[in-house]
Amino acid sequence: MTQQPYGLPPCPACGAPRAAANGRSCVHCGAPLPVLEPPPPPPRKKHTTLWIILGILFFLLVCAIIVVVTNALAIIENGGVLF
Ligand SMILES: [Zn+2]
Secondary structure, three states: OOOOOOOOOOOOOOOOOOOOOOOOOOOOOOOOOOOOOOOOOOOOOOOOHHHHHHHHHHHHHHHHHHHHHHHHHHHHHOOOOOO
């Protein structure tokens, strides 16, 4: 039983285990080893919290605009003087 210390497939020519994880050729017979593709990057975390915060801020902004507009309209109806 051949050992695979790096969890990589052994040499396809002689079956010797790889001497290094990034070895390009077999240390036993010199045959070129298939280049392993790098592991896929981890999936990006969804910025759910960020979007929730942005939603809350947008909601507060809309509320502030509504309050300002309604107050301005009420002040204008009462006399047209803002201050
Ligand atoms: Zn080999």
